[in-house]
Amino acid sequence: MTQVQLLTPVAGQLCELTAVADPIFSQGMMGQGFGIEPEAEQVVAPVSGQVTMVAASLHAIGFKADTGLEVLVHLGIDTVELAANPPFTVSVQVGDHVTAGGAIATMDLAAIQAAGKAPTVILAVTNSADTLTQFEPQVGPVRAGVVGALATLMNKEQAANEPAIQLATEISSTANASVRTGDRYAQLAAQIIEQVGGAVNIKSVIHCITRVRFYLKDEQQANDTIIQNLDGVIDVAKAGGQYQVVIGPAVNDVYDAIIAQLGPGFGDEEATETAVAKEARKAAWQKLSPLQKVKQAFSSLIGVITGSMIPVIGLLAASGILKGVLALLTTFKVVSASAPTYVIINAMGDSVFYFLPIFVGFTAAKKLGADPVIMGIVGGVLTYPAIVSLASGGKVTGHLLGMAINADFFGLPVHVAAYTYSIFPMIAGAWLASKLEPWLKRVIPTVLRMIFVPLIEVVLIAGAILLVLGPVITALSGALAAGIVGIYQLSPAISGLLIGGFYQVLVIFGLHWAIIPIVVNDITTNGHSYLNAIVSATMVAQGGAVLAIALKSKVASVKELAWPATISAFCGVTEPAMYGINLKYGRAFATASVGGAVGGFLTGLMQVNMWGFAGSLIGVTSFINPQGVDFSLWGFLIASLITVIVSFSLTYAFGFTDADVQNVKTAPAKKHLGEERVASTEI
Template sequence: MKQVHLLTPVAGQLVPLESVHDPVFSQGMMGQGFGIEPTDGQVVAPISGKVTMVAASLHAIGFTGNNGLEVLVHLGIDTVELADRPPFKVNVQVGDTVEAGEKVAMMDLAAITSANKDTTVIMAVTNTADMVTKLTPELGEVRAGVVGAVVELKEHVAEASVVKGKGGKYDELATQIIAQVGGPVNVKSVIHCITRVRFYLKDEGQANDEAIRNLKGVIDVAKAGGQYQVVIGPAVTDVYDAIVGQLGAGFGDADASAVAMEKEANRLAWQKMTPWQKVKHGFSSLIGVITGSMIPVIGLLAASGILKGILSLLKNFNLVSATTPTYVIINAMGDSVFYFLPIFVGFTAAKKLGADPVIMGIIGGVLTYPAIVGMATTGKVTGHLLGMAINANFFGIPVHVASYTYSIFPMIAGAWLASKLEPWLKRVIPTVLRMIFVPLFEVVIISGAIIIILGPIITALSGALAAGIVAIYKLSPAISGLIIGGFYQVLVIFGLHWAIIPIVVNDITTTGHSYLNAIVSATMVAQGGAVLAIALKSKFANIKELAWPATISAFCGVTEPAMYGINLKYGRAFITASIGGAVGGFLTGLFNVNMWGFAGSLIGVTSFINPKGLDFSFYGFLIASAIDLIVAFTLTWMFGFSDNDVKNVKKAPEKKHLGQQVAN
C-alpha cells in the first residue's frame, strides 16, 4: 500500500472535513481532506512541491506536490468577502518551490472573528478522484507542520521515494537510516535526545534492525516507550537535522526533543549519584514541580489572601457580620481561588509535567464537585480503617473520601500519573478514537486513583502527624512551639496541614480558644518577614513585583504566595523563614499565648484579645511576632537570599545543557 503524509497547515483542533461549515468542502465536492479550528495564525506548506495558485483575495493557496497531489489550503470560511482589506499576508507566489512545513502565510484570526467570519482552515486534495484511495485525518489538537492526514495512493501513482541528501556530512547516513526504518511513509514523527534519534513508526516490523546496526555512524538500535531508537552518540543532533531535512520540517518536534534530552540527562546524572545525592535531587525536583505548578496562580493567591485578610479585619471589628450577604459575597471573591485550587493546580501541574492541562483541570473539577465535597464532609461514617473514617463505597468497596478543596499535592501527584498514563494510552488507542477515549480513560483512572488511593494515603499521613503534634504539644508548650513553628509550613507544602485545622476548630468550638493556633500564626509572620527582606533587598523588578504582594498576603494569614512564589524557589529563604517560625513558636508557647479566633498572622491581632479582658496573650503575641519577624527578616537578609540566586535560576537551563554535553 502506497502512502504519503499531508502536514497540518496551522495549529489548532483538527476536525473531520464533513464537520466544517461550508457545504462545498464538507460534502467532498473539492476532494477529501480535513479542517482545523486554528489557535495560531501562522500557515505552513502541507506538502513539498510548487505553489500553483494564490487567490487574489489571499484567502486560498494551491500546491502541487512532488508526487502529483494537488492540495488547496483555504483560510477561513467566506473570507473572500474581505478582499477589500484581506486579513492575510502571503509570503509565496505562483511558481515558488516550497518544502513541507515551510512558512507560507499569516492570517489575522482576530480580524476575521471581528468581521463575523469563521476562521476554520480547510485543506482538501483537489485531485482526489485521480490520486487518492483513502485519506485518514489525525483528529485532535495539533501543531502546525505535523502529520495531519495519511493518504493512501492509488496503485498507478508513484510512491514518494526517500529524498536524497544535499551533500552534507551526515546526509548519506540519514538517507540510509530513513530507508531502513521503512521509508518516509512508515515514519509518524522523529525526535532526539542526547545520544539517540527516536522514531515513532507506524510499523516497527518494517525496520531492519541488523542493517541499521551495521551502518557506519550507528552504535546500536533500541526499542522502548513506543519509540524506535537509533543510538548515534555525540553526533546525534547533526544526524537528526539531516533526517528532518530529508523528511520535512513537520516530522520533527523540537519541544519533544528538548524534553527527551532533559530526561536522558537526568537519567545519566541519576546513575552517577550517591544514595544521598539521589535523595537531595529527588526532593529538589519535587520542590521544583510544586513551585513551578504554583507560580502561575501566585498573583491570584496573593490578591485573594489580602482580600481575606481585610474581610477578617472587618469581621473582627464588627463592621461586617458573617451572616450577612455582604460577607458571603466578599468571602466568595477571596476564597474561590483557594476552594477551587485543585482545578488550577491540575492545569498548571499538567503543563509542568507534560500531561494534558485541560484533562487535569477537569479532574480537579471532579475533586471539588459539590457532591464529592458533601460526601467528604457530611457523608455517613460506617466504620474506620487505619484511623480513617469509611464514609463511602465504590462498587461495594469501602473507601474514605477526603475533602480536596484548598489542596495541591493530590493534583500534582495526579498530574505525574497522567504524564505516565497519557503516552501509553496514545500508543494503544487507535488515532481515530483518541479524541474521546484518551480523556475518558484518563479522567476515570486518575480521578479514581486520587479518590480511592492517594486521598486516603494523605489522610492517613495527616492523621498520624496530627496525633504526633498533639503529643508534642502536651509535653511542653515551649518545645512544641519550637518544633511546630519550625516545621508547620513544611506541612503546608504537601497539604498535610489540614490535619491540624480540625484540632484548632475543635479547640475553639469546645473551649473558645486555641493555644495551637497561636503557634501556627507565628509561622505566618515568619514567612512574611522573610519575603519582606527579599522585597527590600532585591534589585530585580520582577522579584519585587512578586515579593511585595506576597508579604502583604502572608501578614494577612495566607503564606502560599510567599512560599511558592519566592521562599521555596530560592531555597535558603524558606529555611531562614522556618527558623524565624521556630523562634516565634517557641516564644508563643513560652508565654502561653492564647488565641480566641481563627484569623492569624498580623491581620489577626484582634484574635489574641481575651473576651473576658485584655491579658498577657495580647502582649505575648506582639512580642513573639516582633521577634519572630526580626529573626526571619535578618537571617534572610544576611544568609537567605541574594540577587545571585535569581541569576543562577535564570542560568540553570544553560548549565544543564552544558552538563548534558559534558556527560556525553
C-alpha cells in the same frame, strides 16, 4: 512514469477525499486529493513551487508545484463565510516561492469550531485529470510536512525539477552519488532509509544524544539484521513507538544526512530537543551520588510547586488582604459575621482559596505537560458540593487507620477527605495525567480521542485522588496529630519549637490538617487553643522573611510581589509569601522556618493562649481573653516582635540575594519528577 510525494499541510488524521464532508471535494470535482482532521494549527506547504492564489478570506491557498502539479490547500469547510473575521494568518503571498514543508499559515481551530464550522483541511490537485495517472493517499495519523500521498505523473520529465520529493526508490541513486563523493554519512543515511522500508514507510524522524529515532508506518518492513551490521551502526532498539538506530557520537551527522535526503518535512526539531534534553538529564542523574539525587529531587519538587502556584499568587495575595480587611471589620463590629455584607465580602476573599483545586489543576497541568482543561474539571470534581458535603457531613460508619469511614464506593467503605483550599492532590493528579495522556493518545484512535481521553482521565485521576491519595494523606495526618498532642503534653516549649519550625512544611504537603482539627476541637470545647497561637507565629515568620526581601531586592518584579505578599502574610494568608517568594528562592523559606521555630518556642514557653481562629498580626484581638486582658496578649506581642526580627534579619543577611532571581530564571526545567504537594490556607 514518475512518482512524487505530496506532503501533509497539517498534523492530524488523514482520510480519503471521499470521506470529506464537502460534496464539491468528496466527489472529485476539484481533482484528486485527501482530507485531514487537524490536531495542530501550523500549516506548511505540501509542495515546492510558486504561490498562485491566496483567497481574500485567507481560507484557501493555491500552488503551482515545480513538478507541474496545481495544488489547492483549503482550510476548513465553509470557512469562506468567516471572511469578516478570518480565523487564519497567512505568511505567504502570490508570487512567493515556497519549499515543501515550510510554514505558510496558521489556523485558529477553536475559533473555527466556535463558529460552527468544521476545521477539516483539504488538499486537492486541481489539474490531476491532465497530470496524474495514480493517486495514493497515506490514510492514518500524520504529522505536518510528511508524506500525505504518492502521485504518479503522466510523464517523467515533469518530476525532474523536484528531486527533494521523489519516491524512495530513487534514494539508491542518491546513495551511489554519496559513494562517489566519499560522503560516508550520506551513504549510511541512504542505507538506513532503504532498510527501514524507504521514505514511504517513514512518518518522521528525531534524534537524541546517541540514537536516530524513526516513527515508521510499519516496523515489520525494517530489516533489523542488515541495519545492525551497517558500518556506523551500533545496534537497533524498539521502544515507545520508535524504531531506534543507535549511532553513537556521530548521531547528529547521520541525522542531518537523513533529513537532507528525505526533506525538511520529516524532521521534528522540537521533539528532537526534548529527546536530547531527556537523555542528558538521564545521563546526568546516573552520575549523581545518592545525596545529590535527593537534593536534586527536592529541588525539582520545589520547582513544580512554585511553578504551579505562580500564576495564582497575585490573586491569593489580593484575597488574603481582603480577608484581613474583613477580619478587622468584624473585630470592630462594623460588620456582623451573619450579615449579607459579610457573606458577599467573604465570598470575594475566599473563593480563590475554596476553588483552589480547579486553578491549581489548570496551572499544574500546563507546568507538567498535561491537558489544563481536563485537570480543571478534576479540580471541579473535588470541590463539587456533594463531595464537600460527604467530607464534612457524611455519615460515619466506622474508623480505619485513624480515618472516619464516611462513604462507600460500589459497596467498598472509603474515606472522603476535604479538598477545598488544597493543592497537593491536584499537582499529583497533573503529574499522573502527564503520564496517562500520551499512552491514551497512542491507543485511542484519533476520531475517538475528543470524547474518550477526557472521559478516562477524569474517571481515573479523580478516582485516584478521592479513593487513594486523600485517604493516605488523612491517615498520615492522623498519626501526626497523635504525635503532636503527645509532644505538647510533654512540653509546650518543645512542641512550639517543632511545630513553629515545620508547620509551613506540613502546609506544603497538606499534612497541616493534622493540627487544624485539634485547634477546632480546642476552641469549640474549651473556648481557646494554645496550639493555634503557635501556628500564628509561623505566619508572622513568613511575613517577616518576605518583608526582608521586599526591602532588599532591587528587582522590580520581586518587589511588586513581595510587598502584597507581606501584607497578606501579616493578614494570616501565607501562600503568596511561601509559594511566590520564600519557597521559590529556597534559603528564604529556611530562614523563615527558623524564625517560626523561635516564635513557636517563645509562644509555647510563655503559654500564650488564643481565643479565636484569625492568626498572625491581623488576629491580635484573638489573643484577648474574654474574661479580661491577661499575659497572652503581651506574650503574643513579644513573641511576634522577636519572630519578625529573627526571620527578617536572617533572610536579609543570608536568605536572599538578587542573584537568586537570575539563578531561578536560568535553571533548567525538570519535568521528570512527579513530586507535588498540597497547600491550604491556614486557620
